[in-house]
Amino acid sequence: MIIEPKIRGFICTTAHPAGCEKNILDNIDYLDKNQKINIPDIKTALVIGASTGYGLASALTASFSLGAGVIAVALEKNAKNNRTATAGMYNLAAYKKQADARGLYVKPVIADAFSNKAKETAGEIIKNEFGAVDLLVYSIAAPARIDPVSGTRYASVLKPIGKEYKSKGIDLSDYNNYKINEVSVPPASEKETEETIKVMGGEDLGLWTDYLQKNNLMRESAVIIAYSYTGPALTHDIYLNGTVGAAKNHLKQTSAELNKLYKVKSYTAAAKAIVTQASSAIPVMPLYISILFKVMKEKNLHEGCAEQIYRLFKKLGSDQNLTDENGFIRTDDLEMREDVQREVAERWAKTNDGNLGELADLDGYRADFIKLFGFGLEGIDYSAESSPEVDEAALGFINLTD
Secondary structure, three states, X not given: OOOOOOEEOOEEOOOOHHHHHHHHHHHHHHHHHOOOOOOOOOOEEXXXXXXXXXXXXXXXXXXXXXXXXXXXXXXXXXXXXXXXXXXXXXXXXXXXXXXXXXXXXXXXXXXXXXXXXXXXXXXXXXXXXXXXXXXXXXXXXXXXXXXXXXXXXXXXXXXXXXXXXXXXXXXXXXXXXXXXXXXXXXXXXXXXXXXXXXXXXXXXXXXXXXXXHHOOOEEEEEEEEEEEOOOOHHHHOOOOOEHXXXXXXXXXXXXXXXXXXXXXXXXXXXXXXXXXXXXXXXXXXXXXXXXXXXXXXXXXOOOOHHHHHXXXXXXXXXXXXXXXXXXXXXXXXXXXXXXXXXHHHHHHHHOOOOOHHHHOOHHHHHHHHHHOOOOOOOOOXXXXXXXXXXOHXXXXXEEOOX
């Protein structure tokens, strides 16, 4: 079939296998061009949410910069009924092919990471292949979660807490002609906030760690990394002080508690704003990210996932000045530089439909968005026929969703 992007707002319902593979190759090429990272205590890694974004970058860096064996857990779908596979499925397939070619161990597990079955299956692989893991990376952004004990389904929401949120943003309804719009989001109910914490907070990270520890599947002084976002003041009312921020605060608290409960080194990393489906769904973020990208590119400071996670792993390797006064590993340090944020704030105040293209990097935002799904990459013939299905059996995938 010939695969074309089908975009509706912040959702693309198709993905291109060759384009996703090219994206993976580009990321590996970046890692190859940089010095290998020597962290003797990290030889094996379990990455939860390993198919896109920071989770994928963590898995790739663990493999190609550290040479670690990786178990990659993600909930993705293969092609079916004239629908393409998800981008994450294509990413994992390309990742596995490249790892196999270099003799690196990667085992993709397609599963609901919140389930007991995912934990048990990952545990069996760890026991049989590694004995124990040295690194646990937790990178989940999910719309819902089913509690593995009670069976209760919880749903997450992106809402402010305590008051209505009003701001300007980008209208994403017309992909080719972004315009400024006014956004208004009602405050979350107490139940919505509680459910978002259940989905996006630290409870599941705690369950994963408990399971690994109680079954002797995590080495002493293992490293745990979870990802969060702080951002500037102009995003705080919808993010940091909203429902997702409350969940991320719970995640950080959980991470800190794990240090007390077990002999581990558990960290929360505050990462830079990037284009993802999750960030595109947050009303203020597309406009903020577009302006931020413009400013950071002009200052030669712009980074994507691979660049940030490579820096994070280098920090882990040096173990010097690893966290700030609030206990975060900061990979958003370039984003939050005073000169960067001052320029972003000035442009934010000035931005309107007439100067949006001048003050914000709309082309960069569009390019990063479609690249998530394997489109817009150089060297790919998008007019050619593509086979949309991933041969999971040949690649050694374990699929718990079948």
